Amino acid sequence: MKEFREAVARIAESAGVSFEAALRVVTVPRERDRADLTLPCFPFAKALGKKPPEIAAAIVATFEPNEWIVSAEAAGPFINFRISRSAFAQQLLDSIGPDFGSSTLGGGEKVVIDFGSPNIAKPLLFHHLRSAVIGQALVRLHNTCGYEAVGLNYLGDVGTAFGRLIVGIEEWGEPQDIEAFRETYVNASRRCAEDEVWMERARAWAKRLEEGDEEAERHWEHARAMSLAGFAGVYDRLGVHHDVVDGEKMYVAAAHEKVEELLADGRAVESDGGVIIETGEKVPFLVRKSNGATLYGSRDIVAAIDRWERYHFARMLYVVDVAQQHYFKQLFAALKNVGCEWAERCKHVMFGQVLVGGSRTKTREGDAVQLEDVLEEGYRRALAIVEEKNPDLANKEEIARAVGTAAVIFCDVGFPTAKNINFDWDQIISFDGRTGPYLQYVHASASSMLRKGAELPGEGGDATLLAHDTEWELLRRLAEYPGAVERACKDCEPSHVSNFLYDLARDFRAYHAAGGRDASLRVLVDDDAVRSARLRLVAAVRSTLANGLRILGIEPLEVM
Numbered sequence: 001m002k003e004f005r006e007a008v009a010r011i012a013e014s015a016g017v018s019f020e021a022a023l024r025v026v027t028v029p030r031e032r033d034r035a036d037l038t039l040p041c042f043p044f045a046k047a048l049g050k051k052p053p054e055i056a057a058a059i060v061a062t063f064e065p066n067e068w069i070v071s072a073e074a075a076g077p078f079i080n081f082r083i084s085r086s087a088f089a090q091q092l093l094d095s096i097g098p099d100f101g102s103s104t105l106g107g108g109e110k111v112v113i114d115f116g117s118p119n120i121a122k123p124l125l126f127h128h129l130r131s132a133v134i135g136q137a138l139v140r141l142h143n144t145c146g147y148e149a150v151g152l153n154y155l156g157d158v159g160t161a162f163g164r165l166i167v168g169i170e171e172w173g174e175p176q177d178i179e180a181f182r183e184t185y186v187n188a189s190r191r192c193a194e195d196e197v198w199m200e201r202a203r204a205w206a207k208r209l210e211e212g213d214e215e216a217e218r219h220w221e222h223a224r225a226m227s228l229a230g231f232a233g234v235y236d237r238l239g240v241h242h243d244v245v246d247g248e249k250m251y252v253a254a255a256h257e258k259v260e261e262l263l264a265d266g267r268a269v270e271s272d273g274g275v276i277i278e279t280g281e282k283v284p285f286l287v288r289k290s291n292g293a294t295l296y297g298s299r300d301i302v303a304a305i306d307r308w309e310r311y312h313f314a315r316m317l318y319v320v321d322v323a324q325q326h327y328f329k330q331l332f333a334a335l336k337n338v339g340c341e342w343a344e345r346c347k348h349v350m351f352g353q354v355l356v357g358g359s360r361t362k363t364r365e366g367d368a369v370q371l372e373d374v375l376e377e378g379y380r381r382a383l384a385i386v387e388e389k390n391p392d393l394a395n396k397e398e399i400a401r402a403v404g405t406a407a408v409i410f411c412d413v414g415f416p417t418a419k420n421i422n423f424d425w426d427q428i429i430s431f432d433g434r435t436g437p438y439l440q441y442v443h444a445s446a447s448s449m450l451r452k453g454a455e456l457p458g459e460g461g462d463a464t465l466l467a468h469d470t471e472w473e474l475l476r477r478l479a480e481y482p483g484a485v486e487r488a489c490k491d492c493e494p495s496h497v498s499n500f501l502y503d504l505a506r507d508f509r510a511y512h513a514a515g516g517r518d519a520s521l522r523v524l525v526d527d528d529a530v531r532s533a534r535l536r537l538v539a540a541v542r543s544t545l546a547n548g549l550r551i552l553g554i555e556p557l558e559v560m
Contacts, residue, residue, distance in 0.1 A: 378404030
């Protein structure tokens with residue numbers, strides 16, 4: 001669409017309007033029955049000393065049709081343009097392939113994306129899903145848009161919670177797998193809540209770990225190794241990959257040093273035995289407890305500084321639930337107050353809660369649902385549907401696994417990130433409606449059509465033969481994909497891509513249905529040249545669906 005926008009700007013330039021000023025305001029109208037492109041003339045009034053309707057009339061008076069624009073009509077202060085359908089179709093289909101939607105927006109700059117961030121010595125739970133899936137989609141979006149994304153998993157591997165685990169190990173022995181670690185932690189946490197003596201032991205172990213105690217370190221190393229091995233299987237099923245795995249513990253010593261440094265230069269002050277940084281909020285930002293221990297706030301400060309020194313990022317994104325909104329507001333203010341001018345490059349990408357039956361999912365230890373169990377349930381439900389719809393399908397188990405995972409992932413990235421989502425198996429696993437399996441089904445339908453077309457004569461695919469209105473609507477939809485990807489990247493909102501994919505899938509189904517009502521509109525018509533052109537359009541739809549699904553972390557399927 002770039003060439004067509006530029007053609008409109010050149011038309012405006014011929015009437016005395018700045019080319020750059022015109023190019024900035026050329027838009028695709030919402031009501032497409034009136035125009036393909038619209039130029040509002042309000043921005044030019046001051047420079048030209050004329051009223052916007054007069055400017056519009058003057059531009060239209062100089063217009064002559066060309067290879068890009070076939071008509072121009074003034075509508076008050078606006079100009080409605082019609083573009084050459086044949087030129088548009090040819091140029092668009094020539095551009096669609098595996099790299100369609102990619103851009104140089106980021107210019108190779110680095111973006112650090114902190115996502116996942118589970119606590120060690122516990123399995124991944126259902127509530128860990130959103131950060132992992134949204135964060136990975138943001139990594140793919142930024143890479144697609146020309147940034148160098150660094151996906152970072154920042155483990156919770158220190159603190160009183162770890163002290164509770166070690167007390168449990170003292171009592172019942174060293175666990176040998178992640179499930180045994182979870183049971184030990186759950187039981188120890190329960191005892192600590194009931195018995196203050198146990199809680200004091202946990203605090204003592206947490207402090208020993210901060211101080212580098214040899215026995216505490218040994219328990220920590222074993223728990224970390226077992227945890228990472230347990231995380232790997234679930235992350236692999238979700239298509240989640242981290243470039244870097246850090247943890248809070250690596251910043252304990254630096255946090256102590258930073259607090260002393262901030263006290264010395266007056267950017268932190270003592271308060272009620274602890275140490276705080278003023279942020280302008282009613283409650284200051286606590287960086288050291290009254291017992292001398294650091295806490296996650298102080299460790300997050302030195303972690304952010306370390307990441308800046310390592311990557312000099314253009315953006316750093318924290319993919320964390322909306323409940324931490326106030327905390328991140330304070331953290332970024334604290335970073336700015338301690339001299340980090342780059343703090344404005346930090347952003348909290350907040351996500352809403354997962355609701356089941358209208359209620360929050362349980363996160364309390366011992367009650368929470370494991371993420372691996374959710375993925376297995378998705379597989380079982382998908383397999384039952386696949387066996388019912390296509391009992392002779394080869395590789396049913398593999399396909400069902402992909403469909404079940406797609407259902408779970410799309411539930412997270414298919415809707416505005418900051419909003420709560422309602423997790424309902426009957427809705428998210430459906431092959432119809434706004435779901436991951438539906439998008440996979442439409443992709444598989446396009447693939448089936450192309451396989452049938454490959455058995456018939458004809459080649460090339462002259463895009464200028466795509467003259468029907470239904471084909472034109474599909475072409476215009478396809479042209480929106482690069483813009484949807486860029487908006488999703490800029491806004492840190494994967495659902496922009498999801499919205500586009502659903503609209504494209506819906507338009508493609510409508511195109512296919514039109515062929516069912518009118519034989520002349522079928523893709524596989526008798527005319528070799530028309531059939532080849534329409535198959536080329538179907539291939540473009542399939543390719544674009546695949547590109548978008550991969551950004552979201554969903555596997556495009558050839559058959560279902």
